[in-house]
Each structure stands twice: as C-alpha cells, then as structure tokens.
Amino acid sequence: MGLDTRRPLLLVDVDEVLGLFMQGFGRFLEDRGLEFRVDRFALFQNIYRPGEDQHLPVDQGKIHFDDFFRLGCGDMEPAPGGAEALRALSEHANVVILTNAPGPARMARARWLGRHRMDYPLVLNTGPKGPQAAGMVRQVRGPAVFIDDLMSNLDSVAQSAPQVHRFQMVADPRLQPLAPTAPNRHRRIDDWDELRQAIEAAIL
Numbered sequence: 001m002g003l004d005t006r007r008p009l010l011l012v013d014v015d016e017v018l019g020l021f022m023q024g025f026g027r028f029l030e031d032r033g034l035e036f037r038v039d040r041f042a043l044f045q046n047i048y049r050p051g052e053d054q055h056l057p058v059d060q061g062k063i064h065f066d067d068f069f070r071l072g073c074g075d076m077e078p079a080p081g082g083a084e085a086l087r088a089l090s091e092h093a094n095v096v097i098l099t100n101a102p103g104p105a106r107m108a109r110a111r112w113l114g115r116h117r118m119d120y121p122l123v124l125n126t127g128p129k130g131p132q133a134a135g136m137v138r139q140v141r142g143p144a145v146f147i148d149d150l151m152s153n154l155d156s157v158a159q160s161a162p163q164v165h166r167f168q169m170v171a172d173p174r175l176q177p178l179a180p181t182a183p184n185r186h187r188r189i190d191d192w193d194e195l196r197q198a199i200e201a202a203i204l
C-alpha cells in the first residue's frame with residue numbers, strides 16, 4: 001500500500017475514534033422506528049422498540065447493524081479534531097485506517113473518509129486486529145502507534161505486536177464513562193488534540 005518504511009506508522013480505527021458511530025447508528029435506527037439507548041457499552045443489546053424494556057433479539061440487531069454499514073454509514077459525523085490531528089501527524093508518519101467493517105461497507109467507508117478529508121490507505125479487518133496490525137508494523141522500521149476504542153483490539157495488538165504504542169480513544173461523550181478501560185495497559189485519551197500531542201511525543 002505504499003508505506004514509507006523509514007517513517008513511523010499510525011494505525012487508526014474509524015468507529016468511535018474518527019467517526020461518531022453510535023450517534024449515526026442511533027439516527028439510522030430512529031428512521032426505522034426503533035430506539036438506540038446508550039445505557040451500556042454494547043451494540044446489539046441497546047436496540048429497543050419504543051416503550052419496551054427488553055432489547056430486540058440480538059440476531060435482529062445484527063441485521064440492522066449490517067444494514068447500517070451497507071446503507072447508512074455515510075451519514076456519520078466525524079469526531080471533533082480527528083481529521084486535523086491526522087493531517088498534522090501525516091506530515092511525519094504513515095497514516096493507515098484499520099477498520100472492522102463488513103466487506104460491502106468498503107466503498108461507503110472510503111467515500112466517507114474522503115468526504116471528511118481523511119483519504120488515507122484503508123484496510124478492512126474482521127476479528128481482533130493484532131495479527132493484521134503486526135503484519136503492517138513489520139513493514140516499517142520506525143515506531144508504530146495503534147488507536148482504538150475497544151479493549152479487545154487493544155489487547156490483541158498488545159499480544160501480537162507488544163512494541164506498538166497503544167492509545168484508547170472513545171469519541172462519543174455519552175460512551176466515555178461506560179467504556180471498559182485499562183489505562184495501566186493502554187493509555188486512554190478521549191480528546192484528539194491531546195492525543196495528537198501524546199502521539200507526537202511517543203514517536204517523533
């Protein structure tokens with residue numbers, strides 16, 4: 001994908017890092033007459049019919065989730081400051097977008113990134129991100145950084161490529177207090193300006 005092997009590598013997630021996924025998904029569900037309640041850090045267990053206390057069956061939630069990626073993920077708002085931070089960091093580092101998204105979402109996702117001035121190489125992954133991240137990190141000689149909102153991905157990278165600087169970022173203020181976190185293992189910074197400075201201090 002044309003990495004400059006002499007430069008540091010920055011691997012950045014999309015949903016809840018560069019884009020306000022839960023907000024966009026919530027609006028998409030409202031258009032379908034459903035409610036997305038942000039009362040825990042979950043996806044399929046947060047979808048309700050209005051007025052009901054039991055969430056939709058998880059397999060139905062999964063259908064709406066896949067539909068959102070196919071039809072609606074272009075409507076998501078960008079996380080404040082993310083594009084500006086990447087632009088500054090890209091002057092010194094390779095920026096690669098590493099997103100877990102179903103295959104049919106590739107075009108919509110690439111268009112969304114382009115529209116919000118984040119037109120960097122895009123890698124779609126499924127499952128824990130450690131193995132994919134480790135493969136890319138091996139291609140550069142400089143230091144590497146991994147940014148994600150999910151502990152499962154951060155732990156996976158810690159295992160597969162322990163030398164990588166890891167940062168947890170949770171962009172949606174409603175999710176920040178709910179997101180599982182382990183600052184002793186992965187630094188947690190929810191503000192893009194502050195995160196950019198910490199990354200610069202770590203790799204430049």
Ligand SMILES: [Mg+2]
Nearest residue numbers: 013015016149
């Ligand atoms: Mg994410």
